[in-house]
Amino acid sequence: KPNFDPRDHQHLRYNPLRDSWVLVSAHRMKRPWKGQVEKPSEDSVPRHDPNNPLCPASTRANGEVNPEYDSTFLFENDFPALQPDAPDPGSDHHPLFRTKAARGVCKVMCFHPWSDVTLPLMQPEEICKVIDKWAELIEELGPTYPWVQIFENKGAMMGCSNPHPHCQVWASSFLPNEPALAERCQRAYLQKHGEPMLLEYARMEAQAQERVVVENEHWLVVVPYWATWPFQTLLLPRRHILRLPDLTSQERNSLASIMKRLLTKYDNLFEVSFPYSMGWHGAPTGHYLKEDMNHWQLHAHYYPPLLRSATVRKFMVGYEMLAQEQRDLTPEQVSPPQSEKEDITSSS
Amino acid sequence: KPNFDPRDHQHLRYNPLRDSWVLVSAHRMKRPWKGQVEKPSEDSVPRHDPNNPLCPASTRANGEVNPEYDSTFLFENDFPALQPDAPDPGSDHHPLFRTKAARGVCKVMCFHPWSDVTLPLMQPEEICKVIDKWAELIEELGPTYPWVQIFENKGAMMGCSNPHPHCQVWASSFLPNEPALAERCQRAYLQKHGEPMLLEYARMEAQAQERVVVENEHWLVVVPYWATWPFQTLLLPRRHILRLPDLTSQERNSLASIMKRLLTKYDNLFEVSFPYSMGWHGAPTGHYLKEDMNHWQLHAHYYPPLLRSATVRKFMVGYEMLAQEQRDLTPEQVSPPQSEKEDITSSS
Ligand SMILES: O=P(O)(O)O[C@H]1O[C@H](CO)[C@@H](O)[C@H](O)[C@H]1O
Ligand SMILES: O=P(O)(O)O[C@H]1O[C@H](CO)[C@@H](O)[C@H](O)[C@H]1O
Numbered sequence: 174k175p176n177f178d179p180r181d182h183q184h185l186r187y188n189p190l191r192d193s194w195v196l197v198s199a200h201r202m203k204r205p206w207k208g209q210v211e212k213p214s215e216d217s218v219p220r221h222d223p224n225n226p227l228c229p230a231s232t233r234a235n236g237e238v239n240p241e242y243d244s245t246f247l248f249e250n251d252f253p254a255l256q257p258d259a260p261d262p263g264s265d266h267h268p269l270f271r272t273k274a275a276r277g278v279c280k281v282m283c284f285h286p287w288s289d290v291t292l293p294l295m296q297p298e299e300i301c302k303v304i305d306k307w308a309e310l311i312e313e314l315g316p317t318y319p320w321v322q323i324f325e326n327k328g329a330m331m332g333c334s335n336p337h338p339h340c341q342v343w344a345s346s347f348l349p350n351e352p353a354l355a356e357r358c359q360r361a362y363l364q365k366h367g368e369p370m371l372l373e374y375a376r377m378e379a380q381a382q383e384r385v386v387v388e389n390e391h392w393l394v395v396v397p398y399w400a401t402w403p404f405q406t407l408l409l410p411r412r413h414i415l416r417l418p419d420l421t422s423q424e425r426n427s428l429a430s431i432m433k434r435l436l437t438k439y440d441n442l443f444e445v446s447f448p449y450s451m452g453w454h455g456a457p458t459g460h461y462l463k464e465d466m467n468h469w470q471l472h473a474h475y476y477p478p479l480l481r482s483a484t485v486r487k488f489m490v491g492y493e494m495l496a497q498e499q500r501d502l503t504p505e506q507v508s509p510p511q512s513e514k515e516d517i518t519s520s521s
Numbered sequence: 522k523p524n525f526d527p528r529d530h531q532h533l534r535y536n537p538l539r540d541s542w543v544l545v546s547a548h549r550m551k552r553p554w555k556g557q558v559e560k561p562s563e564d565s566v567p568r569h570d571p572n573n574p575l576c577p578a579s580t581r582a583n584g585e586v587n588p589e590y591d592s593t594f595l596f597e598n599d600f601p602a603l604q605p606d607a608p609d610p611g612s613d614h615h616p617l618f619r620t621k622a623a624r625g626v627c628k629v630m631c632f633h634p635w636s637d638v639t640l641p642l643m644q645p646e647e648i649c650k651v652i653d654k655w656a657e658l659i660e661e662l663g664p665t666y667p668w669v670q671i672f673e674n675k676g677a678m679m680g681c682s683n684p685h686p687h688c689q690v691w692a693s694s695f696l697p698n699e700p701a702l703a704e705r706c707q708r709a710y711l712q713k714h715g716e717p718m719l720l721e722y723a724r725m726e727a728q729a730q731e732r733v734v735v736e737n738e739h740w741l742v743v744v745p746y747w748a749t750w751p752f753q754t755l756l757l758p759r760r761h762i763l764r765l766p767d768l769t770s771q772e773r774n775s776l777a778s779i780m781k782r783l784l785t786k787y788d789n790l791f792e793v794s795f796p797y798s799m800g801w802h803g804a805p806t807g808h809y810l811k812e813d814m815n816h817w818q819l820h821a822h823y824y825p826p827l828l829r830s831a832t833v834r835k836f837m838v839g840y841e842m843l844a845q846e847q848r849d850l851t852p853e854q855v856s857p858p859q860s861e862k863e864d865i866t867s868s869s
Contacts, residue, residue: 175608176608177607177608177609177610177611178608179610179620182604182607182608182610183602183603183604183607183623184607184610184620184621184622184623185620185621185622185623185695186619186620187619187620187621189616189617189619193698194621194695194697194698196602196603196623196693196697198601198602198603200600201600201601201602203600204582204599204600205582206682207682207683208677208680208681208682209560209677209678209680209682212557234552234553251552252548252549252551252552253546253549254531254544254546254549254840254847254849255531255544255546256530256531259525259530259531259532260523260524260525260526260530261525262525262527262530262532263525267725268537268710268713268714269537269718269721269722269725269746270725270746271534271535271537272527272532272533272534272535273532273533273535273542274532274533275531275532275533275544320844322840322843322844324839324840324843324844325839326836326838326839329556329557330557331836331838331839332556332557332836332838332839333556333838334554334555334556334557335555335556341839341840343840343844345844347533347542349542349544349844349845350541350542350844350845350846351842351843351844351845352844362616365616366616370617373617374617377615377617377618398617398618450838450839450842450843451839452839452842452843452844454843474842474843476842476843488674488679488680490674490679490680490681490798491672491673491674491679491680491689491798491799491800492602492670492672492689492691494699494798494800494822494824495670495672495699495798495800495802495822495824496668496670496672496691496693496697496698496699496700496800497697497698497699498698499602501602
């Protein structure tokens with residue numbers, strides 16, 4: 174019987190942040206693809222389109238006119254999934270028909286006045302402004318809401334309906350499923366192992382250098398051992414940090430730099446503006462602000478849909494929806510070999 | 522303050538099969554859609570294409586030639602995600618780098634010799650043959666594997682790369698995440714409430730008639746109270762049934778009939794061959810065959826991606842991937858009003 178080789182033999186890997194497993198079947202990449210091919214993303218976005226509601230000076234759906242902004246620009250989502258004043262459905266329900274109140278706010282934040290740039294094409298100082306704004310949002314909304322989800326859907330493939338560079342912020346009166354899982358798993362890990370899970374993880378990955386994509390003095394980006402999307406990455410600080418506002422200005426500069434490097438690598442991979450959904454997970458806020466949350470470590474997830482090329486995506490469908498997530502190549506196979514990595518001292 | 526109205530006010534609903542919540546924001550359907558539009562599905566599939574590896578008498582990737590089959594046809598997947606003999610990765614791993622053995626088989630089953638039909642276009646007797654084969658597969662693979670996932674990816678939008686009507690069967694040496702959740706939740710429900718969860722649920726839905734899509738003497742199809750996909754449905758027997766092989770021949774006929782009615786309704790909704798992923802969840806097999814599994818109730822999930830039309834899908838992206846699943850209209854809004862429902866006695 175042959176020895177186990179993760180590149181040839183399917184196996185399960187454990188995701189300690191979600192307490193679940195992923196099926197890794199590396200040999201599946203060999204199958205031919207005759208399925209759906211995506212439209213390549215438009216490369217001719219006009220820098221300014223007066224009809225685009227995200228552009229400076231445009232009129233939005235609710236009749237408001239955007240300012241002539243020249244950096245970031247934040248406004249309330251005109252079609253929010255969460256509103257601050259939804260009535261309470263009450264709580265006396267049959268166990269099979271349970272419902273709960275959901276309150277919150279949804280905001281949109283433009284990264285830049287130009288529609289034809291993306292984060293990797295922006296200057297580090299411009300990216301820093303985005304990071305500062307993210308931190309401000311957590312500070313502003315955190316006291317009211319236990320969870321403030323900052324996320325970016327990039328590219329038509331990820332349901333993004335506007336090419337203007339922007340992210341969204343949905344703050345909620347409840348802790349959603351995914352952060353609730355991350356909360357429970359990180360809490361249990363610290364209790365059991367005496368160290369915050371993702372602090373230990375970053376240290377081990379930095380040492381192993383098997384799945385590191387980019388790194389610098391303050392940050393590390395890896396294809397996590399338990400990645401489900403083919404090119405999924407996890408962005409981690411090296412120091413123990415609970416939330417975005419805790420970042421020093423040096424760490425913010427360094428974050429802008431590592432984001433630019435990561436996203437440039439993504440764009441270069443298939444020579445296309447790389448689609449993804451990304452988002453920040455920091456320690457919950459609201460009443461959690463007063464609690465000991467040392468089990469948490471700030472991190473960002475990047476979930477890109479592509480698999481083989483700019484137009485062939487990974488479909489998370491039948492087996493994945495009904496049974497378990499499955500990937501077609503190992504996380505190690507998509508991490509650049511050591512030799513291709515930039516010197517960690519050569520970039521801030 | 523207005524009274525709570527689920528059609529106007531966002532709220533959370535609890536999914537008792539997954540122990541998680543979905544955010545229901547009905548008012549979101551009002552937003553305009555300028556995002557990605559899918560290609561309408563091809564309507565000119567040739568009945569027989571000698572180059573299609575799923576057709577009778579075609580040569581497959583591994584060189585094997587298909588028989589001139591005239592009903593269903595089962596074969597081993599030529600690019601399996603699971604193989605019966607993968608070596609064991611061992612179990613002595615750091616808690617952040619856990620891996621486990623995964624073994625299994627992957628099969629493909631053609632429903633019909635013609636490429637230009639789909640289940641709703643097939644005769645009830647032809648659908649019955651598919652159901653019999655599904656039951657046989659559980660009987661054959663069940664003793665060896667704790668989980669046998671039967672699933673169908675239909676349509677290019679669901680990653681299906683071949684229009685020939687077919688499903689897949691992936692049997693595994695492990696209980697995957699989703700059935701493991703369903704196992705845990707149903708077990709706890711019976712313990713706490715004294716009745717199998719989905720048996721009670723079907724009875725309550727049949728009585729409420731608020732979310733029923735089609736029903737007959739033996740079966741009920743509802744948009745579950747906790748549905749996440751816009752037109753998601755749950756197919757349930759009225760009688761307590763653990764697994765597909767337990768179905769009587771009358772129940773199989775009646776299942777063929779209700780599947781045909783459900784899938785015809787789906788096709789009529791946007792006048793397109795409706796894409797979806799569907800799959801069966803029966804009680805686990807393998808060593809579970811010898812245990813008391815009365816907390817289980819056989820059921821099938823249908824997960825269709827469409828939202829507004831034949832070409833506009835629901836994107837489960839940023840917020841959904843990072844925080845929580847979210848839907849843009851209530852399950853009640855997509856269930857046909859009582860008056861449109863066929864008389865339950867008029868169809869078998
Ligand atoms: O096996 P197929 O049809 O080639 O592939 C399809 O279904 C599989 C099981 O859900 C998925 O893993 C693939 O991403 C999808 O394209
Ligand atoms: O808010 P948008 O960009 O209109 O919409 C997009 O992101 C949302 C949050 O992830 C999703 O619910 C939508 O399905 C998606 O199309």
